[in-house]
Amino acid sequence: xxxxxxxxxxRQAFSFRSNREFDVPFPRELRRQKAAExxxxxxxxxxxxxxxxxxxxxxxxxxxxxxxxCTMKYNPKIADVVSSFVGFTQLHPQLLYSETYLDCxxxxxxxxxxxxxxxxxxxxxxxxxLQPMAGAHGELTGxxxxxxxxxxxxxxxxxxxxxxxxxxxxxxxxxxxxxxQVQEIPSNPQGTLDLDRFREAMNDEVAGIMLxxxxxxxxxxxxxxxxxxxxxxxxxxxxxxxxxxxxxxxQCRPGDLGFDVMHFNLHxxxxxxxxxxxxxxxxxxxxxxxxxxxxxxxxxxKDNDVFSLDYPKNTIGKSAPFLGHFLVAVRAYVYIxxxxxxxxxxxxxxxxxxxxxxxxxxxxxxxxxxxxxxxxECVLMAMPxxxxxxxxxxxxxxxxxxxxxxxxxxxxxxxxxxxxxxPTETETKETLDQFCDxxxxxxxxxxxxxxxxxxxxxxxxxxxxxxxxAAKELNVVRPLNTPKT
Amino acid sequence: xxxxxxxxxxxxxxxxAIGVSSVDCLFEDIPPSLRLKSWxxxxxxxxxxxxxxxxxxxxxxxxxxxSFVGGGYYDHYIPAVVDYLSQxxxxxxxxxxxxxxxxxxxxxxxxxxxxxLCRLTDMxxxxxxxxxxxxxxxxxxxxxxxxxxxxxxxIIPGLNxxxxxxxxTHIANLDLELExxxxxxxxxxxxxxxxxxxxxxxxxTAIAEKCHSASALxxxxxxxxxxxIMKTPGEMGADIAVGEGQSLGLPLGFGxxxxxxxAARKEYIRKMPGRICAMTVDxxxxxxxVLTLQAREQHIRREKAMSNVCSNQALCALRALIYLCEVGxxxxxxxxxxxxxxTEYLKKKLSAFATVINPKPTFNEFVVRLPxxxxxxxxxxxxxxxxxxxxxKSLLEHxxxxxxxxxxxxxxxxxxxxxxxxxxxxxxxKELDMLAELxxxxxS
Numbered sequence: 001x002x003x004x005x006x007x008x009x010x011r012q013a014f015s016f017r018s019n020r021e022f023d024v025p026f027p028r029e030l031r032r033q034k035a036a037e038x039x040x041x042x043x044x045x046x047x048x049x050x051x052x053x054x055x056x057x058x059x060x061x062x063x064x065x066x067x068x069x070c071t072m073k074y075n076p077k078i079a080d081v082v083s084s085f086v087g088f089t090q091l092h093p094q095l096l097y098s099e100t101y102l103d104c105x106x107x108x109x110x111x112x113x114x115x116x117x118x119x120x121x122x123x124x125x126x127x128x129x130l131q132p133m134a135g136a137h138g139e140l141t142g143x144x145x146x147x148x149x150x151x152x153x154x155x156x157x158x159x160x161x162x163x164x165x166x167x168x169x170x171x172x173x174x175x176x177x178x179x180x181q182v183q184e185i186p187s188n189p190q191g192t193l194d195l196d197r198f199r200e201a202m203n204d205e206v207a208g209i210m211l212x213x214x215x216x217x218x219x220x221x222x223x224x225x226x227x228x229x230x231x232x233x234x235x236x237x238x239x240x241x242x243x244x245x246x247x248x249x250x251q252c253r254p255g256d257l258g259f260d261v262m263h264f265n266l267h268x269x270x271x272x273x274x275x276x277x278x279x280x281x282x283x284x285x286x287x288x289x290x291x292x293x294x295x296x297x298x299x300x301x302k303d304n305d306v307f308s309l310d311y312p313k314n315t316i317g318k319s320a321p322f323l324g325h326f327l328v329a330v331r332a333y334v335y336i337x338x339x340x341x342x343x344x345x346x347x348x349x350x351x352x353x354x355x356x357x358x359x360x361x362x363x364x365x366x367x368x369x370x371x372x373x374x375x376x377e378c379v380l381m382a383m384p385x386x387x388x389x390x391x392x393x394x395x396x397x398x399x400x401x402x403x404x405x406x407x408x409x410x411x412x413x414x415x416x417x418x419x420x421x422x423p424t425e426t427e428t429k430e431t432l433d434q435f436c437d438x439x440x441x442x443x444x445x446x447x448x449x450x451x452x453x454x455x456x457x458x459x460x461x462x463x464x465x466x467x468x469x470a471a472k473e474l475n476v477v478r479p480l481n482t483p484k485t
Numbered sequence: 486x487x488x489x490x491x492x493x494x495x496x497x498x499x500x501x502a503i504g505v506s507s508v509d510c511l512f513e514d515i516p517p518s519l520r521l522k523s524w525x526x527x528x529x530x531x532x533x534x535x536x537x538x539x540x541x542x543x544x545x546x547x548x549x550x551x552s553f554v555g556g557g558y559y560d561h562y563i564p565a566v567v568d569y570l571s572q573x574x575x576x577x578x579x580x581x582x583x584x585x586x587x588x589x590x591x592x593x594x595x596x597x598x599x600x601x602l603c604r605l606t607d608m609x610x611x612x613x614x615x616x617x618x619x620x621x622x623x624x625x626x627x628x629x630x631x632x633x634x635x636x637x638x639x640i641i642p643g644l645n646x647x648x649x650x651x652x653x654t655h656i657a658n659l660d661l662e663l664e665x666x667x668x669x670x671x672x673x674x675x676x677x678x679x680x681x682x683x684x685x686x687x688x689x690t691a692i693a694e695k696c697h698s699a700s701a702l703x704x705x706x707x708x709x710x711x712x713x714i715m716k717t718p719g720e721m722g723a724d725i726a727v728g729e730g731q732s733l734g735l736p737l738g739f740g741x742x743x744x745x746x747x748a749a750r751k752e753y754i755r756k757m758p759g760r761i762c763a764m765t766v767d768x769x770x771x772x773x774x775v776l777t778l779q780a781r782e783q784h785i786r787r788e789k790a791m792s793n794v795c796s797n798q799a800l801c802a803l804r805a806l807i808y809l810c811e812v813g814x815x816x817x818x819x820x821x822x823x824x825x826x827x828t829e830y831l832k833k834k835l836s837a838f839a840t841v842i843n844p845k846p847t848f849n850e851f852v853v854r855l856p857x858x859x860x861x862x863x864x865x866x867x868x869x870x871x872x873x874x875x876x877x878k879s880l881l882e883h884x885x886x887x888x889x890x891x892x893x894x895x896x897x898x899x900x901x902x903x904x905x906x907x908x909x910x911x912x913x914x915k916e917l918d919m920l921a922e923l924x925x926x927x928x929s
Contacts, residue, residue: 340529
């Protein structure tokens with residue numbers, strides 16, 4: 001398919017029809033030398049180009065998308081509709097920072113206030129700030145609060161953050177960017193945190209521990225109470241990575257488990273669209289200990305139902321320019337309101353049921369990394385097919401030919417030939433059965449005709465791509481005047 | 486529940502296959518004492534109820550005004566095709582292109598976006614976007630620190646105070662020195678904005694040259710619409726160019742999601758944060774696109790990664806790309822020229838009877854000093870259907886800025902009367918005249 005730059009033919013799709021009498025010449029010495037070589041196409045060219053591009057994608061709207069760790073559940077369309085109300089989309093954020101303008105934004109402040117309350121209640125945390133703009137940004141904000149807390153308490157010796165080997169890469173990266181040293185704690189043979197090794201690592205230099213629970217093996221950290229007690233004995237803070245909150249929502253709450261600080265992924269648990277990789281939204285929640293360190297401003301409710309702003313006493317400052325990804329928050333808010341009390345509990349129940357069903361159907365052909373019940377996702381291995389030189393990646397590619405998005409492969413790093421499957425609660429049993437049937441057929445095919453898997457996919461817009469060439473040549477920008485290929 | 490399609494019959498069959506008697510058995514790993522007893526979450530609403538509730542909330546916000554509020558986020562027109570195309574589910578409900586064969590739409594769009602951004606800024610490479618302008622600036626500083634191994638960062642006065650506070654928040658634990666100034670000796674980088682927060686246009690060419698003699702990096706924060714006509718970061722010799730992409734077809738949306746624009750010179754590509762898409766071929770030699778240089782990123786390098794960023798603002802970047810394709814080469818010149826002309830028109834009108842703090846050419850924003858507190862007159866403007874701009878003192882206080890606050894030329898801002906006024910192509914001559922009239926009436 002052509003690049004939009006290859007369709008350029010000196011047409012103008014859109015004109016601002018500027019009022020020429022108005023024109024004031026822009027100072028010559030400040031002008032750019034040459035116009036930016038942007039596309040020059042008709043509006044219909046634009047519409048066809050992007051419509052064609054969209055058809056070269058798989059999304060939840062088009063295919064089952066069991067991408068482990070990403071919670072690719074159905075994104076309700078009502079959330080798109082309400083988040084595009086002009087009262088939300090056209091609201092200027094700078095109105096926030098002027099007392100006189102706060103009258104204009106009362107509906108938005110009310111929404112933020114209520115969503116923060118709902119998230120606090122869902123998580124068992126004392127307070128929530130919507131500011132962080134994605135999960136990893138929530139981690140960074142959380143770790144910055146931990147750092148501010150220790151500074152405030154003159155705990156200058158606290159320089160280490162403990163992180164399990166099964167954690168997402170963002171955990172160690174966020175800790176490092178916030179200025180901490182990272183120490184990795186191995187998993188035990190049951191797939192959870194090795195408590196003995198954790199005990200050994202725990203000392204007064206430890207500032208905190210970052211845990212995902214259930215962890216990326218899809219297993220609940222059964223020793224969570226001991227972990228929390230041990231951490232708190234050393235005045236270390238316990239961080240909850242909300243990546244897998246979908247597994248436990250309505251069943252237990254991070255705050256009750258002993259966590260001091262956490263982030264949510266609104267684009268996972270609360271069904272806001274993943275948008276090809278963003279925008280996400282990563283609100284942070286804290287318990288009493290970290291309340292004064294939250295980013296500011298915070299929305300407060302005054303007498304007579306007027307909403308205003310306040311700053312936590314020892315706020316870390318601003319992690320976002322305003323109150324976070326507001327239009328994503330609107331979507332999550334309507335999702336929570338419609339699911340309600342019972343619906344939110346059913347989310348985790350059915351997510352866990354679906355994952356265990358897939359596990360039960362596939363465990364004979366694809367051995368689980370840890371052979372026990374799982375939470376919202378199961379981690380299987382493609383190891384049995386090594387003899388036929390078929391790897392996890394080949395199964396992933398063969399699924400694409402059969403109308404399924406692939407599971408997450410080669411993660412967590414602790415599992416060989418990992419296939420991490422997260423079906424979510426929004427899929428029908430028929431879809432799960434079709435997926436499992438297909439996986440089992442592929443398992444047979446791997447032995448009968450391994451080449452078919454190794455050559456897959458063949459029905460997608462392109463076949464397997466040369467990543468080495470991509471990294472070597474680094475063609476990341478279309479040079480001007482490139483001949484059409 | 487409507488979005489959860491598992492029937493009672495399904496549940497029974499699935500439990501049997503799993504070999505447990507109830508769904509509750511699946512949660513046995515959670516210590517019973519820690520299970521949720523009760524919570525205060527209301528009963529679910531129907532779609533109709535939810536719609537009406539959200540509609541009522543949205544109407545509690547007042548958006549019908551003629552607005553002169555800017556401050557880094559602007560009321561530009563969004564062509565209809567931007568919403569129409571970006572709402573397609575194949576875009577919005579896809580995730581990170583981990584399987585490139587079924588994500589060529591996403592990947593080609595990122596490649597085209599990177600190309601558009603480089604052509605706009607005259608820079609050599611760009612990433613697939615970051616969260617917003619403020620975090621893009623933070624990441625640019627981190628890149629300069631990695632490249633130079635130095636710990637001192639200087640900011641040329643006039644930077645958006647929100648960005649400055651965001652930078653301070655993010656580097657709090659990193660042992661970096663942040664100062665104001667433009668002398669690059671011993672610095673990792675100099676950070677300058679053009680137009681700056683008050684609208685002033687600067688040419689940083691000479692400072693960039695000084696940076697290069699001192700082996701420091703020049704970071705320029707730009708405003709993408711202005712680059713329709715304005716001297717570019719590349720032309721000035723920037724090493725890294727960053728900006729807020731909201732003005733490229735993204736709604737104001739009370740704070741986001743927005744778009745962090747990030748471009749750089751090619752030599753820094755291996756130390757850049759964020760996703761990068763590259764062109765390659767498939768095994769039949771057909772052109773295709775993949776994410777590349779992933780060894781920079783957190784999922785491979787963990788604590789040694791260039792950044793903790795895991796996502797990009799792909800859907801927002803797509804909107805910006807569609808915007809730039811739709812307005813095209815000529816349209817971007819038109820909108821930039823229109824913003825500039827209308828601003829100069831208003832400034833000239835106001836100069837006749839009011840104090841304009843920065844009378845030199847500004848792009849689409851400037852500061853007027855009223856003889857009365859700005860916050861006090863806003864109500865009167867609102868009654869006439871106008872939001873006249875940002876009362877600067879209040880904003881600067883919210884951002885913990887020292888007042889008065891300076892720009893590069895030594896003008897000072899932050900008195901009670903200071904109002905930051907922004908003009909976009911959407912404002913008509915009649916509206917500009919009306920604002921001028923109201924200001925005149927309120928100060929005389």
